[in-house]
Amino acid sequence: MMKTAKTLALGLFAAACVAGPAHAQSVDWIRQVTRTIASKQTYPKAAQARGEEGTAKVKIYVAASGAVERAELVTPSGSTSLDREALALPSRTGSVPPPPGGATSVTVPITWKLL
Numbered sequence: 001m002m003k004t005a006k007t008l009a010l011g012l013f014a015a016a017c018v019a020g021p022a023h024a025q026s027v028d029w030i031r032q033v034t035r036t037i038a039s040k041q042t043y044p045k046a047a048q049a050r051g052e053e054g055t056a057k058v059k060i061y062v063a064a065s066g067a068v069e070r071a072e073l074v075t076p077s078g079s080t081s082l083d084r085e086a087l088a089l090p091s092r093t094g095s096v097p098p099p100p101g102g103a104t105s106v107t108v109p110i111t112w113k114l115l
Helices: 027-038 045-050 080-093
Strands: 006-010 056-063 069-074 104-114
Touching: 006 069, 006 080, 027 069, 027 080, 027 104, 045 080, 056 080
Parallel strands: none
Antiparallel strands: 006 104, 056 069, 056 104
């Protein structure tokens, strides 16, 4: 029997990395960011066909307006396909709620699991 793909939502308690000491991130804002990004998450077909699972951690740089400026892979998932998807996901999202303290960055885990 073939396993079905289940894209797991990003962890609601993402590890926050503040861009500068004056910028404070609220837990609510981090939750909003993770929910926004999770809404665009997909399971790459090639990774699913090969039975690949994993969690990648991605650092997302957010402008004061909420625009996603760029993303970088902090911790790879162990799958090239999943890592590519993890890096593409924030840009595909486009924007997130504006950060309360101005431009900042946040590191979020992105998980894929086959059931």
